[in-house]
Amino acid sequence: MPENKLEVDSILYNYGHRQLLTDIFLSCDTGEIVGLLGRNGCGKTTLLKIIFGTLPTPNKHIRITGKVYTEPYKSDNLLAYLPQHDFLPANLKLHNIIDLYHIEPEKKETIKQDKRIQKHLTKYPGELSKGELRYFELMLLLQKDVKFVLLDEPFSGISPLHVEFIEELLKTHLSTKGFIITDHDYQSVLRVSNRVILLADGYCRPINYMEELYQWGYIPANALN
Numbered sequence: 001m002p003e004n005k006l007e008v009d010s011i012l013y014n015y016g017h018r019q020l021l022t023d024i025f026l027s028c029d030t031g032e033i034v035g036l037l038g039r040n041g042c043g044k045t046t047l048l049k050i051i052f053g054t055l056p057t058p059n060k061h062i063r064i065t066g067k068v069y070t071e072p073y074k075s076d077n078l079l080a081y082l083p084q085h086d087f088l089p090a091n092l093k094l095h096n097i098i099d100l101y102h103i104e105p106e107k108k109e110t111i112k113q114d115k116r117i118q119k120h121l122t123k124y125p126g127e128l129s130k131g132e133l134r135y136f137e138l139m140l141l142l143q144k145d146v147k148f149v150l151l152d153e154p155f156s157g158i159s160p161l162h163v164e165f166i167e168e169l170l171k172t173h174l175s176t177k178g179f180i181i182t183d184h185d186y187q188s189v190l191r192v193s194n195r196v197i198l199l200a201d202g203y204c205r206p207i208n209y210m211e212e213l214y215q216w217g218y219i220p221a222n223a224l225n
Contacts, residue, residue: 003030004065004147006079006178008051012059013043020046021057022202028148028178033170035193036182037207037218042199044182045084048150051180052081064147080141084153086133088125094136095121107143114139116165131162138169148178155185167192186219 011024020043028034038044049055051062053071062069064078072078088097095112098121102108111117117136125133134154141149155163163185170179170192183189190196196207200216213219 003176004178005029005063006051006148006180007063008061010059010061011047011050011057013046013050013055013057015043015046019202021050024202024204026051026180026197026204028180030147030176030178031174032195033174033179033181033193035186035189035196036180036199036204037186037189037196037213038182038199039218040184043202044199045152047199048081048152048180048182052079052150054081077145077147079148079150080144080146081150082137082141082152082154084156086125086137088133088137090124090126093122093124097125098140101140102143110143111139129159129162131158131165134158135162135165135169138166142169142173142177146177148180149173151179151181151183153183154181155183155188163188186213 006028009025011021012019013021024047036044046055050057050060051072053069053073062072064072069075069078073081092100094117098108098111112121117139120128120132120136128136138154154166167188181189181193198205198207198213198216198218200218205216207213210224214221214224
């Protein structure tokens with residue numbers, strides 16, 4: 001049995017006159033990476049924000065280890081969320097951001113001693129490459145004592161080397177956390193995920209074979225080779 005389980009169901013969301021999400025069901029266990037794929041505008045970011053609790057919708061049911069939450073982000077130790085956009089204060093150096101973000105000395109030290117972060121501690125976020133920044137943001141989140149982490153475009157626009165570093169980072173935290181990842185870099189998502197869900201026409205559809213992504217029109221036929 002998994003240590004913790006995140007379950008969301010009955011999610012409906014309308015965007016203007018368009019029903020973007022229709023009776024969504026999605027689950028994730030500790031020790032699992034669930035990949036969430038879908039075309040631009042299909043509602044992936046919207047769904048993550050609803051799960052996190054920052055985007056209200058009249059129809060949703062969110063359970064974490066059997067307990068219902070309406071706004072999980074307001075409760076300690078449940079969820080962390082990595083948004084698409086940069087979220088760190090641009091006017092603080094990395095070592096100051098770490099001190100601001102974490103109280104426990106051992107968590108601060110874990111981040112500061114990381115070989116990929118150590119050399120950048122006196123820099124501002126804007127001085128890092130996209131991959132370096134994404135890695136640092138993720139390190140900050142992963143030191144939080146949360147059960148699940150929602151990642152919106154963690155691989156987008158970064159070098160293959162930093163994609164590898166981030167994949168390594170996720171795997172080192174799988175014993176204590178579950179992850180839901182969405183990204184247009186579907187190959188990285190497929191490589192790192194235990195399960196894959198395609199969000200199409202407002203519904204979450206489990207994907208067992210690459211061919212199904214082609215059948216749903218998500219990838220071209222030549223991507224199957």
